[in-house]
Structures are given as C-alpha cells and as structure tokens.
Amino acid sequence: MAARTKAQGIIDDNAVAVFSKSYCPYCKATKSLLSEMGAKAYIIELDQVDDGAAIQDALQEMTNQRSVPNIFIAKKHIGGNSDLQAKKSELPSLLKNASAI
Template identity: 55%
Template sequence: MSYIYSYITSFFKSAGPVTPEILSGLKSNIDSAKVVVYSKTYCPYCKSTKSLLESIGQEYKVVELDTISDGLTLQNGLLELTGQKTVPNVFISGKHIGGNSDIQALNASGKLKELLA
C-alpha cells in the first residue's frame, strides 16, 4: 500500500524553483558514479532498468525521487538538463543515456557493455 500512497501523494507535492545550485548539484551527482539512475520506487520501468543493471553485475547509484523532499524539484532540474520528463533517467559516465527503453535497446544491441567498459 505504501507504493500506491507514494504514487498518489506525488501529485500533490509542489516543486521548488530550479536554481543554478540545484543544477550544479545534479551535475555533480551525475559525475559521482559510473552509472546514475534517477528513479521512483513505484515505477515499473525504473524497476526494469535497475533489474537489468543488477543482472549484468553493474554497480549503480540510484536516487529515488519519490522518497526525498526535493524530488520534484530535482526531476524538473533533470528536465532542464536532458529534456526528459520521465523516469528512469539514466546516465553513464556523465552522459545522458535516456530511459528504460533506451538502456534496454543498448543492452539488446550489445552496446551497453561497451559503454560500461
């Protein structure tokens, strides 16, 4: 039930302004690990992305936007940085990869392992 509660209440939270400090913090976080995934705990596409990374033994840093107080603000900052409004929002070596369908396609084509090498 907590996932449903999180999902429903996420519509009623308000986002703060996306400041230069927010954008700088996002960029710093993105550069802090080989793979960074911005996610929401209840999102099936996020779960699929995380499962893929786990299945290939890839360590990754995850930020669950629905569990932190400034999650909506960070998601708006990610929209400014990437043009992508949805989660998961995946970065490899500081480069924006896209979402679940993008990382799944990279894996299917064999290109994901090249990016992770």
C-alpha cells in the first residue's frame, strides 16, 4: 500500500512522471524525447530504489501496465514508450497544458 501511495504522490506532484529502469532502451528513448521537448519530467529509476519492485507492482494494479517506461502527463496515464512516440505531434500541447515546459 505504501508503494501505491508513493507512486500516486509522484504522479500527483509532477506534471510529467516517468517510472523507468536505468538500463532499459525504451526508457532511454522516452527520456530522450521528453528532454528534446524541454519537458520538466520527474524520473524515478525503479531499479535504483529499494521499493522499485513494489512500485512497479502498484503501477500494474493502477494502470494494467507492468512494463517500463510507465509515463504520466498531467496525472493522465500515457502508457509506454511506443504510446509516447505515437503522440509525438501532440506532445508539445500536452506538455504545455500540463505546464511541464
């Protein structure tokens, strides 16, 4: 339950939240795209925090997505890297509306 509370807090407190793993190539692609767009993203590397596995379990309960990256913009679940890349054209307005740039 603590992991779910922590995950929800990260989502609620940040215009862009990315649940990532440091070695994941899809996560790197997501972080690169958000960086190119000038997004102020909160990124948590689940493989580098003690409760990462618990947070990943909580995210699966919340979103039905276990894989990383798990991306939220303006508290809305975007999905993974392929979902984010598919939204590339609307990303500037999504980020602007979320006050993330």
